[in-house]
Amino acid sequence: MTMSAETSAASDKDWWRGAVIYQIYPRSFQDSNGDGIGDLKGITARLPHVAALGADAVWISPFFPSPMKDFGYDVSNYTDVDPMFGVLSDFDGLIAEAHRLGIKVMIDLVMSHSSDQHPWFIESRSSRFNPRADWYVWADAKPDGTPPNNWLSIFGGSAWAWDPTRMQYYMHNFLTSQPDLNLHNPEVQDALLDMTRFWLKRGVDGFRLDTINFYFHDKELRDNPALEPSRRNASTAPAVNPYNFQEHVYDKNRPENLEFLRRFRAVLDEFPAIAAVGEVGDSQRGLEIVGEYTSGDDKMQMCYAFEFLAPDPLTPARVAAVQDAFSVAAPDGWACWAFSNHDVVRHVSRWGQDVLDRESFAKMLSAILLTQRGSACIYQGEELGLTEADIAYADLQDPYGIQFWPEFKGRDGCRTPMVWDAQALQAGFSTAERTWLPIPVEHQLRAVSAQYGDPVSVLEQYRRFLAFRKQHTAFAKGDILFLPQDGTMLGYKRQYGNETLLCLFNMGASAAATELPIGEWEVLTGHGFESGLEGRRVELPAWGAFFARHA
Template identity: 55%
Template sequence: MTEKQEWWRGAVIYQVYPRSFFDSNNDGIGDLPGVTAKMDYIASLGVDAIWLSPFFTSPMKDFGYDVSDYCGVDPIFGNLTDFDELIQSAHHHGLKVMIDQVLNHSSDQHPWFIESRQSHDNPKADWYIWADANPDGTVPNNWLSVFGGPAWHWDSRRRQYYLHNFLDSQPDLNFHNPDVVDALLETVEFWLKRGVDGFRLDTANYYYHDSELRNNPPKKEIVEGSIGVRLDNPYAYQLHLYDKSRPENIGFLQRLRSLLDKYPNTTTVGEVGCDFALNTMAAYTQGNDKLHMCYSFDLLTHDSSMTHIRHTMETIEAGLGDGWPCWSIGNHDVERVATRWGKNHDALAKSKVYMTMLLSLRGSVCLYQGEELGLPEAELDFDQLVDPFGITFWPEFKGRDGCRTPIPWKNEALGGFTKSTRPWLPVAKEQSHLAVSEQEGNRHSVLHAYRDFLHVRRSHPALRFGDITFLYNDQTTLTFLRRYQSRTLYVALNTSNQDKILPVEHSLSALTLPEAVKSGYLDGNTVILPPFSVLIAHVL
């Protein structure tokens, strides 16, 4: 394939969380026409595509990740005509459109589940994962829900338990049933026919479960703060061998890829969360017959050290083969990067360096809305929470609402997001000074740093497609090479508030970086990196 056909390789994908992007009808909830209204802004960033978080018909118990109609638009977001107009506008602006696909589970209000729970012998009786109670009435095995407690919920009508890896209102579909797989692929094709350019696959390694329902073993070692591990949630205490990342998943991903191959220039990016995520990413993207890209939670932790970044990159590179990664440092499920990695000290300066790092690594990139503004995590009181995950684990874990508050377009009470006095989440006062309107006029703002560097990335194929070789790191400094065809770029990053002086063995010619990005400089065969600075240079 040509680079144009593989547009997703090295692409920058801008994640839009529609509920919080822009409210076009002033009901307090962002919507699809609101996204269309802001398409000029998205295109101005220099990204290649947008990823829309779920807008499907849903009771919204998990804010769209509980789907009750895979082929419908929930009225709070608009309708199918609004979606078609969004696609048309995005394509007019040269942007691809990817949508979330939540295939692992549906809402308990989906017609499939309503029928399935009626009896043991109806046509959809085994479309979900049902199991008898143990003789003493207890749950079938020790599997746990990500959202806390057993992964099984008792249904009094069927007098059986059903599996739910997340909320008990999100029953897991039974991928061992070929009729379920066929039905889900039909819903995928529905959107392909409407012109979408790809899919972000929610929980892409959860689709299949162990048909024998074997118990998961305990983890031999639990390290709090490592990827996905919080000791307030017992989910972290198990080694999840049997409830996800099953080998049968490969066959489904191959069927999915065969479908997408019928629609040229479409793509997939899978979310992978498991104990062996980097290995799973490699397995799911190798061979050009499964997913195009995967991303893990490895860069969504609190560890922002350059040692961790290098280890993660080198681990995936060692096993990736012809597969392709996609990286993100923020999304709708984790604390905003300006707070998580910035730790509220020099957060805006750090945001620019982390942005440059992310956009210079090998792979495609997902940027979450608001990262380009350097938004910190919103501070919410308990009575302001709507996220069931946060409500369950408060106060040790404050949930996901703090990264989902409305985008501040203007420095005013409602942020220019809505005219409703009751937006679905409050507009964060601590973000108002970082509104788009404030940053547009400041050439040194985080917004201009993102926008300008994204255009630099576009003009240097080595940053989009090149190989990567790491040279040096300590906890706060990282250097590496990106090579593509006859060009090699040297990249050096300083995420600390101290000067760093690094010797180099290469002859270098520094690139001129955007004025919003603090630049290091060359002094003979030495790289000088002031605090929170970046140097990118041609290797001569």
């Protein structure tokens, strides 16, 4: 069954600007066949939850055929569904149900690399003279047999692996089983763009582009320079990884990427109301690259920035600094912000290790995320206030965690299955005796069934606030203007057309107060936060928030 994008796309080509996108990790959302692993039919069955939450779109992490060495981010066939997740008709059914519920569907495209089991790579490595010999990044060894240069893999060690058939090295920015595609070859670009059209014709509304700044490498294979210790930042890779010791100017972030992104955008523009968000993985130049990739209207509509996914504590000063830096680096650009995803420690744990009232803490953070200038991603389980799971070494699945254990425990702690029913086997995720990752008891207690309808729950606060957000266009599309920072108090205005909204947050564990800015303000309700107002003095409890509209 092939669906036209025209049947699913709304007339608003700007729907993505300020959209709330709900990220689904397929292995962990809902298992429909009892094998302990989530699948497409399971996602379809749970889409009413996303609709009830109030999200505008879903982003579905990879579900393509894959040997699953990196759990789907190692693709062996770009135009099919892995049997683990179902068949193509299951995806068509998912699209139909999402569109019936008014939800856009974005899928994850991995175009910087493939699996080493992809037919393209199998042919490429078979000889130096086959039709796809140049579809991947191959290079001769140095005279002493060592790799061509000093490039490093994010997963540790050299970014080069030796192939005895070709007697050459191939490049891999990630696992050795994830060889990098050579996008300098126009045929590779054409194949990837054809794949993009395949999914657009099936009715998808957009894409999340994995590792978008890794597409091109330096043709001369020049060594990366060392990065001085004071500039090392562990947000791209864990601190124990020597990847952070280099300035990555030649193995990624290359200028050739801009022209390819223009070609990609031209394909999107063949269809109505399609949007793409690019994941920029770079801790030194992240916002600068976002500016480059989203400038004008011929590349990405928005980019997925890492500033709020880093371990740095979230403070009023940091929120303001990130937005200010973005406005300088990308004055014409648009960001897609997230506090959690499938690659980082869940933010309630990452920022709240010493917080006693994590319920209130989670609610406040949700309101901060959902009132930033930009679009917002909510990662499954975030709306339940889930914490990072503590996974035993024997249960680890993530090769990243296995490589760097115990200093870095990998990404399994944020990938455990979604919890639906506090009373059911495996929290309603699966009927299997064993799920692919264990479900923590503390998560089961926070299941959807335990929170649904409870007005003080984190889940109901997310639903309430998303509904409140939709009543005010300024939250989705407006400019942002920060007030002077005052202790634990974060304040900013959102302005769009004739509407000016005031947002105040107490980011501290004790009550705090501040004065209203100059002007007449109408206190807004319906957002779920309580506060006190005496004259112009606003009093907020710990982790509290206040919203008003300029009268």
